[in-house]
Amino acid sequence: MRTRFVTVLLALITAILVIPGQAATADEQGGEGLHGQITRPEDRDHGVEGIVISVFQGGDEIAAAETGPDGMWEVELPEPGEYRVVVDQESIPSEFAVRETALVVDGEAAVTVDAGDRRPLIVALIPADEAAGSGSPSPSESGEAEPSESGGETAAEGESLAAESVEGGFGERFAQLGVKGLIYGLVIAISAIGLSLIFGTTKMINFAHGDMVTFGAMVALLFSTGASGTGNALLALFLALAVAVALGAFLETRIGRTALLLGQWSAILLGVVAATVLGLMGDAVGWQVPLWGAAVIAVLLGAVLGAGMERYIWRPLRHRNVALIQMFIVSIGLALVLRHVILVVFGVGRSQYAGYQIQDLIDLGPISLPPRDLVIMGLSVLVLVAVACMLQFTRIGKAMRAVSDNRDLSESSGIDVDRVTLYVWGLGGGLAALGGVLYGLSEIVEYEMGFRLLLLMFAAVILGGLGTAYGAMVGGLAVGLVAMLSTLWFPSQLMQAWALALMILMLLFRPQGLLGRRERVG
Structure with a gap:
C-alpha cells in the first residue's frame, strides 16, 4: 500500500508541477521562435556574418534577421505553423553559394515550427566555383543538418528522431x-x-x-569554450565546498564540533574570496580544455554540488x-x-558544443548515425x-x-x-x-x-x-x-x-x- 501511494502521489505531483511549468515558461519567453546558423564550407563550427534571413508565412514577411559573427541568427514568430525561410542571395559573399539539400532549395527552406520548438536550421555554404561546376552533392552525401522533429536536437540529415524524417521501408x-x-x-x-x-x-x-x-x-x-573569470571563480567556489564537505565526512567524529565548523567555514570563506578575485580578473587567466576534459570537470563539480546539498541542506533537515x-x-x-x-x-542563450553541430553520418547497414x-x-x-x-x-x-x-x-x-x-x-x-x-x-x-x-x-x-x-x-x-x-x-x-x-x-x-x-x- 505504501509503495502504491508513494508512486501515484509522485506521478500526480510531477504532472501537475512540470507540465504547466513548461507552458508558462514558453509564454514568458514571448511566443515561438526560430533560430539557426549559416556555416562556412571550410569550417563547419563557425559561420558567416552579415547574411540576411527573411521569414515568410504565406505571402507575408513575418520577421527578418542578420547573422552575427558566428553565423547565428534568431527571429521571434507570432505562433506555431508553417513558415518559409529565405536567404538573401545578394547578402552572401561572392565567393560562396548555398549548398542545396532536401530541405534547402535555391536558398529557401520550408519549415514547420511546433509549440516550444527549439530546433536550429543549419544552412551550409560551399565555394561558388563548386556550385557552378559539378553541382551540390546530394543530401545523403553532404550530411548537412536539418531541424529535428524531436523538439530540440540538431540532427544530421537522415538522423531525425521522427519517423517521417527517416527514409526507407x-x-x-x-x-x-x-x-x-x-x-x-x-x-x-x-x-x-x-x-x-x-x-x-x-x-x-x-x-x-x-x-x-x-x-x-x-x-x-x-x-570547452574557454574558461576565464566565470570558470575560474566557479572552480574556486566548488573546490572550497569540496574541502568543507570532505572535512565534515572524515573528521566529524574525530575533532570537536567548534573546530570542525571553524575549518569548514574558513575553507568556504577562502573560496568566496578567491572566486571574487578570479572573477574580477576576467580574461587575464583564461584557458580551454577539450570536451572530454570539460566533461570530467563537470562530473566532479556535479558530485561536489550533490554532496554539498546533502551536507548543508538535507542532513540538517533530516x-x-x-x-x-x-x-x-x-x-x-x-x-x-x-x-x-x-x-x-550562464545566460539565456542557447549554444552547442563546438565540433558536434554537423557531422557526416556513418552507415551501419540500415542505420545511419553521426559519430x-x-x-x-x-x-x-x-x-x-x-x-x-x-x-x-x-x-x-x-x-x-x-x-x-x-x-x-x-x-x-x-x-x-x-x-x-x-x-x-x-x-x-x-x-x-x-x-x-x-x-x-x-x-x-x-x-x-x-x-x-x-x-x-x-x-x-x-x-x-x-x-x-x-x-x-x-x-x-x-x-x-x-x-x-x-x-x-x-x-x-x-x-x-x-x-x-x-x-x-x-x-x-x-x-x-x-x-x-x-x-x-x-
Missing part, C-alpha cells in the same frame, strides 16, 4: 528509431540513477535533479525530523533557485556497467544497497548511514552532470534542458522501481525506446505522452515497478 525506419530510442534511453538512465538511489536511501524526491543535469551541461560548455512532504517542497524551491542561478551565471551518437552509446554503456559493478562488488556499493533496503537496520548493524547518504548524493550529482553532458551533445544547451528531461526521469524510476539503481537503468531504456518508436505511427509531439502512458499502466498493474518489490506495512 518500415524495417529500416524501425531500426533507425530503435537505435535513437536506445541512445535517448541510455541518457535518461544515466541521469535517473542518482534520482532513484537518493529516494532509496532517504525516501525523498529530489525535484532539483533536473537542474543538476543542466548544471553539468553548462559547466562542460563553459570549460536531523530536525522534517516531514518528507516538507522536504519535497524544499526541493522544488531549491530547483527554482538553482535554475535561476544557472540563468544568471557523436556512437560516443554517447559507448560511454553510456561503460558507465552503466561500472555503476552496476560498483553497487554489486564494492564495499561502499553494498552499503548503499543495504541502506536503500532498510535504513534503520543498516544503522543498527554499524553502517555509517550519514556517510553512505553523502556518497549517494555525490554519485547522483556526478551521474546527473554526466547525463547533462551526453544530453548536450545532441541537444541545444540552455538553462531549462534538464527541467524538460525531469518528467522522463521520474517516469523511468517509477517504471523500473523506486529506490533501485537497476530499475532506473531498465526504466530509462524502456522510456527512451517507447518515446522514439511511437513516432513511427504518431506525431513526434506525443513522444512523452506515450512514455508517461507506459508509466501509468505500470502503476495500475505493478505499482512497485519492474524490479521493485512489494512492501508490507504494519
Whole structure:
C-alpha cells in the first residue's frame, strides 16, 4: 500500500508541477521562435556574418534577421505553423553559394515550427566555383543538418528522431528509431540513477535533479569554450565546498564540533574570496580544455554540488525530523533557485558544443548515425556497467544497497548511514552532470534542458522501481525506446505522452515497478 501511494502521489505531483511549468515558461519567453546558423564550407563550427534571413508565412514577411559573427541568427514568430525561410542571395559573399539539400532549395527552406520548438536550421555554404561546376552533392552525401522533429536536437540529415524524417521501408525506419530510442534511453538512465538511489536511501524526491543535469551541461560548455573569470571563480567556489564537505565526512567524529565548523567555514570563506578575485580578473587567466576534459570537470563539480546539498541542506533537515512532504517542497524551491542561478551565471542563450553541430553520418547497414551518437552509446554503456559493478562488488556499493533496503537496520548493524547518504548524493550529482553532458551533445544547451528531461526521469524510476539503481537503468531504456518508436505511427509531439502512458499502466498493474518489490506495512 505504501509503495502504491508513494508512486501515484509522485506521478500526480510531477504532472501537475512540470507540465504547466513548461507552458508558462514558453509564454514568458514571448511566443515561438526560430533560430539557426549559416556555416562556412571550410569550417563547419563557425559561420558567416552579415547574411540576411527573411521569414515568410504565406505571402507575408513575418520577421527578418542578420547573422552575427558566428553565423547565428534568431527571429521571434507570432505562433506555431508553417513558415518559409529565405536567404538573401545578394547578402552572401561572392565567393560562396548555398549548398542545396532536401530541405534547402535555391536558398529557401520550408519549415514547420511546433509549440516550444527549439530546433536550429543549419544552412551550409560551399565555394561558388563548386556550385557552378559539378553541382551540390546530394543530401545523403553532404550530411548537412536539418531541424529535428524531436523538439530540440540538431540532427544530421537522415538522423531525425521522427519517423517521417527517416527514409526507407518500415524495417529500416524501425531500426533507425530503435537505435535513437536506445541512445535517448541510455541518457535518461544515466541521469535517473542518482534520482532513484537518493529516494532509496532517504525516501525523498529530489525535484532539483533536473537542474543538476543542466548544471553539468553548462559547466562542460563553459570549460570547452574557454574558461576565464566565470570558470575560474566557479572552480574556486566548488573546490572550497569540496574541502568543507570532505572535512565534515572524515573528521566529524574525530575533532570537536567548534573546530570542525571553524575549518569548514574558513575553507568556504577562502573560496568566496578567491572566486571574487578570479572573477574580477576576467580574461587575464583564461584557458580551454577539450570536451572530454570539460566533461570530467563537470562530473566532479556535479558530485561536489550533490554532496554539498546533502551536507548543508538535507542532513540538517533530516536531523530536525522534517516531514518528507516538507522536504519535497524544499526541493522544488531549491530547483527554482538553482535554475535561476544557472540563468544568471550562464545566460539565456542557447549554444552547442563546438565540433558536434554537423557531422557526416556513418552507415551501419540500415542505420545511419553521426559519430557523436556512437560516443554517447559507448560511454553510456561503460558507465552503466561500472555503476552496476560498483553497487554489486564494492564495499561502499553494498552499503548503499543495504541502506536503500532498510535504513534503520543498516544503522543498527554499524553502517555509517550519514556517510553512505553523502556518497549517494555525490554519485547522483556526478551521474546527473554526466547525463547533462551526453544530453548536450545532441541537444541545444540552455538553462531549462534538464527541467524538460525531469518528467522522463521520474517516469523511468517509477517504471523500473523506486529506490533501485537497476530499475532506473531498465526504466530509462524502456522510456527512451517507447518515446522514439511511437513516432513511427504518431506525431513526434506525443513522444512523452506515450512514455508517461507506459508509466501509468505500470502503476495500475505493478505499482512497485519492474524490479521493485512489494512492501508490507504494519
